[in-house]
Amino acid sequence: MACAGAQGDSVAERLVDTAAPFLGESHRAGYREWAGFVLMCLGMFMAILDIQIVATSLPAIQAALGITPDRMVWVQTAYLTAEIVAIPLTGFLTARMGMRWLFVAAISLFTLASIGCAASDSFAALIAWRIVQGFAGGTLIPAVFAAVFLLFPPRAQALATTIAGVAAVLAPTIGPIVGGWITQSFSWHRLFRVNIVPGIVAGLGVLFFLRGRATGRQHGRAIDLLALLLLATALVALQIGLKDAPTLGWTAPRVLGLLALAAAGAAGFVGRTLVSRAPLVELRCFADRNFTISCLLSFVLGFGLFGSTYLMPFFLGLVREHGPLRIGEIMLVTGCTQLLTAPIAVYAERRIDPRLLTGFGFVLFAIGLLMSSGQTAQTDFAQMIVPQIVRGAAIMFCLLPPTRMALGRLPDRLVADGSGLFNLMRNLGGAVGLALIDTTIFSRAATAGNQIADKLRAGDVATAVRIGIPRDAFLEQRGEPLDEFATEMVRPLVEKAALVPAVNTAWLLCGLLTLLAVATLFWIRRAPTGQGPDQSG
DSSP: TTTHHHHHHHHHHHHTTTTSSOOOOOOOOOOOHHHHHHHHHHHHHHHHHHHHHHHHHHHHHHHHHHOGGGGGGGGHHHHHHHHHHHHHHHHHHHHOHHHHHHHHHHHHHHHHHHHHHOOOOSSSHHHHHHHHHHHHHHHHHHHHHHHHHHHHHHHHHHHHHHHHHHHHHHHHHHHHHHHHHHHHHHHHHHHHHTTHHHHHHOOOOHHHHTTTHHHHHOOTTOOOOOHHHHHHHHHHHHHHHHHHHHHHHSHHHHHHHHHHHHHHHHHHHHHHHHSSSSSOOOGGGGGGHHHHHHHHHHHHHHHHHHHHHHHHHHHHHHSSSOOOOHHHHHHHHHHHHHHHHHHHHHHHHHHHHHHHHHHHHHHHHHHHHHHHGGGGOOHHHHHHHHHHHHHHHHHHHHHHHHHHHHTTTTTTTHHHHHHHEEEEHHHHHHHHHHHHHHHHHHHHHHHHHHHHHHHHTTTHHHHHHHTTOOHHHHHTTTTTTOOHHHHHHHHHHHHHHHHHHHHHHHHHHHHHHHHGGGGGGGGGOOOOOOOOOOOOO
């Protein structure tokens, strides 16, 4: 998503730890390296684009497959959870397979999963293929940024990083409108089929152009598969538990069992990681206060970032009943603003105290989220422009300075592990955030729906007109029990009206959590400005 570039850049350090020595200035990158790298960027671009184009078309997919609104979130959550599991595996896979073969395998799997998603005729099949797709996509992004260090000498790395960064930022910018256009002009199946040709070209091209190039392959690198299994178990159990709680009740045996399993999995993961000879992540990084607080900020950013990307198409599709293309046009504002403000954030990040920039970014992001918490059933593009601009302008300020604070005081030996943990926390925040947001929406919608129904039974004309019942028709029916036909006519109007305060509550949750996170900055020690990590230790 918006933060994909930083995710890849951070995990790159872990990957290059497995590599051959860095290329010296005497090495010259030829056309084969550049051609192969550009094709790798194409594969990464498609992986990032896929998240965005699917987001705007969620209502269309829901209608086509008959998915109930309360399960729609799993189309994105399944991808995101698989991506979280894949990130810690990337270093191990690079060491075993080499960068070239890892990329070819990942893009091939991503392309195959895209074919599977397009051919899905049920909710279960789509979710299964989205898990495969997310796992493959989770390795593509860091592999591309690692290639910057493995393929190019220092003097060429700035250009290579710029090319990868532009691809990472451009994808979420154009994603909403591309996804909307594809779905509305053709069908939602094309959202996934669009990956097939670029995937094949990228895979074959990298296989050909990068033959014999440095790939970071290293025998003997181990990974703690038990820790990985515990992490995946904890994540899945937590999300299903949070999802089932509003329907079954927080004290239901199934919910308590799932939450207990999530807690046990998390505790087991921490315990296993602390004693493992090949830890999945290096938990010693949390001994640094700046790192711990920055990880909390990264978690909150993921909560708000992924949450806002889900809430907008949800509201526009189910309440405003817009088609995918119109949803994409409306959501384009955030991406364009982010693209325009990125150079300003990069310039400021090198010159201003990161604590001040982080505070500015999170306060601005919180304001943008809270501005969306007062929507009505008539809210549309005109009312959504300013909140989107505010959020888009804030994103890079919420992303770059906290990265500096997290890694700026760590010793060199912990930077790779620390950066992987830092970015994993943002994706974890997104996964947990989507589950909590969905829980909030459908628990609040049930309450709001009952309140609207009670007012209608009491003969409240204002409520009837507000949800779309003609005044004269309501007055004729007032005081009489509704027949089956009238009930079926009124029910969707009540359900749609109930979603408005429910979505507003979710926006409020995101905004208040983001604003609350600003308080943690008072415990941050001053971090370096525009410098690399601590060189001591």
